[in-house]
Amino acid sequence: MKKKEVILQAATHLFSRKGYKDTAMGELTKMTGAAEGTIFYHYKSKQGLFLAILSNLKEGILPEFERYRNAESEKTGLDMVEESISFYLYMAQSREDLFAILHQRYPYELAESNPECRDHLEAVYNCFVDIFENAIVTGQRDGSIAPDIAARKSALIVFSMVDSMVRFRMNNLYDVGALYKDLIESCRRMLENRTR
Amino acid sequence: MKKKEVILQAATHLFSRKGYKDTAMGELTKMTGAAEGTIFYHYKSKQGLFLAILSNLKEGILPEFERYRNAESEKTGLDMVEESISFYLYMAQSREDLFAILHQRYPYELAESNPECRDHLEAVYNCFVDIFENAIVTGQRDGSIAPDIAARKSALIVFSMVDSMVRFRMNNLYDVGALYKDLIESCRRMLENRTR
DNA sequence: TATAAAACTGACTGAGCGCTCAGTCTAGTT
DNA sequence: AACTAGACTGAGCGCTCAGTCAGTTTTATA
Numbered sequence: 290m291k292k293k294e295v296i297l298q299a300a301t302h303l304f305s306r307k308g309y310k311d312t313a314m315g316e317l318t319k320m321t322g323a324a325e326g327t328i329f330y331h332y333k334s335k336q337g338l339f340l341a342i343l344s345n346l347k348e349g350i351l352p353e354f355e356r357y358r359n360a361e362s363e364k365t366g367l368d369m370v371e372e373s374i375s376f377y378l379y380m381a382q383s384r385e386d387l388f389a390i391l392h393q394r395y396p397y398e399l400a401e402s403n404p405e406c407r408d409h410l411e412a413v414y415n416c417f418v419d420i421f422e423n424a425i426v427t428g429q430r431d432g433s434i435a436p437d438i439a440a441r442k443s444a445l446i447v448f449s450m451v452d453s454m455v456r457f458r459m460n461n462l463y464d465v466g467a468l469y470k471d472l473i474e475s476c477r478r479m480l481e482n483r484t485r
Numbered sequence: 486m487k488k489k490e491v492i493l494q495a496a497t498h499l500f501s502r503k504g505y506k507d508t509a510m511g512e513l514t515k516m517t518g519a520a521e522g523t524i525f526y527h528y529k530s531k532q533g534l535f536l537a538i539l540s541n542l543k544e545g546i547l548p549e550f551e552r553y554r555n556a557e558s559e560k561t562g563l564d565m566v567e568e569s570i571s572f573y574l575y576m577a578q579s580r581e582d583l584f585a586i587l588h589q590r591y592p593y594e595l596a597e598s599n600p601e602c603r604d605h606l607e608a609v610y611n612c613f614v615d616i617f618e619n620a621i622v623t624g625q626r627d628g629s630i631a632p633d634i635a636a637r638k639s640a641l642i643v644f645s646m647v648d649s650m651v652r653f654r655m656n657n658l659y660d661v662g663a664l665y666k667d668l669i670e671s672c673r674r675m676l677e678n679r680t681r
Numbered sequence: 682t683a684t685a686a687a688a689c690t691g692a693c694t695g696a697g698c699g700c701t702c703a704g705t706c707t708a709g710t711t
Numbered sequence: 712a713a714c715t716a717g718a719c720t721g722a723g724c725g726c727t728c729a730g731t732c733a734g735t736t737t738t739a740t741a
Contacts, residue, residue, distance in 0.1 A: 308590055310506040324690040394504055394589060397656040442667040449649030460593040471638040479675040520720040
């Protein structure tokens with residue numbers, strides 16, 4: 290692995306664990322064995338490095354979400370919602386570093402002045418919400434989900450619940466495992482079609 | 486107003502808008518007119534100042550939530566849930582500074598090594614969840630809310646939704662106003678008693 | 682093997698930071 | 712008027728940090 294890649298990986302790890310501001314470039318040199326200058330040779334600034342991480346995050350996560358979304362399924366839409374929640378929670382755990390970065394303040398602050406950053410964030414969030422919307426639309430077609438709810442907005446609401454769970458877990462506020470069953474049940478009650 | 490209080494207010498504002506690490510003590514001197522030394526005369530360190538803010542936040546918010554929770558209501562539990570969501574969103578808007586601080590990384594980081602900080606956070610979050618739990622328990626008693634759901638866990642789930650909405654608004658990700666109606670409707674579907 | 686480009690190095694810089702401290706000011710008491 | 716305690720001051724200290732740059736090593740090409 291080239292130094293450039295090593296730096297990116299180490300920076301992803303450090304930024305996600307300690308935050309942007311609390312990570313010194315000097316720590317990166319210790320972790321990577323690269324000299325201070327090498328980092329600035331490959332990335333023009335600390336902010337530039339962060340943008341590279343975001344871009345890498347997008348490239349690493351989106352395809353997996355898109356592949357998941359496009360996979361054929363025999364399930365009802367309502368069951369797909371449950372599965373999507375599982376999938377999201379699974380991804381958030383297996384790619385902890387990347388999701389932790391999305392739960393920090395810095396990217397949103399940067400997004401206000403940097404369109405590239407804003408684009409990355411929007412793409413990622415749209416993709417997240419898409420998998421829930423896809424399941425809901427499917428459910429409205431097959432009759433398992435209430436036809437009179439707004440699919441996109443409901444998808445956003447489901448996402449907001451799952452996103453909070455991830456945040457709770459990361460901040461050590463609540464044990465998400467203990468809530469998982471109730472979360473699924475709540476979403477089912479929220480979405481299921483009762484007119485049949 | 487004494488300098489000490491002025492410093493606390495200004496620091497609350499700055500910390501909430503720019504974050505803990507990105508706020509320099511020097512900025513506080515400009516905002517308050519107090520000398521650098523004055524801040525450290527009243528608060529023993531930057532961290533100590535932050536703890537004072539948290540304590541002040543608790544004292545400022547909890548009584549209002551407790552008063553709200555203990556107020557008698559003619560409403561059904563299900564209607565109370567809706568009202569509680571409104572109340573929470575209203576509080577989050579009118580006390581924007583305080584809620585913004587709760588949505589930062591620093592307090593949770595500090596909580597891991599500082600019990601005082603941890604206590605403050607726990608007290609605040611418990612109080613938040615309590616108002617939803619109270620409504621749900623009431624609803625289970627009056628029959629408007631499903632008897633077979635776990636009140637505390639459901640309260641946590643409702644809270645997680647509302648909390649995400651506040652976070653979305655703060656990060657300029659989505660317009661919460663546009664989602665309000667759907668949020669309420671979703672919670673109703675999620676909680677309402679259908680066995681009657 | 683010679684040459685050039687690309688990758689890498691680490692001592693250095695200067696700005697900014699949290700915090701200190703010796704001393705001044707103010708208001709209340711005797 | 713003399714004294715005192717608490718509030719307040721701001722220059723300055725020690726340190727950290729992002730970023731630079733002149734120079735060295737590695738790699739690719741001729």
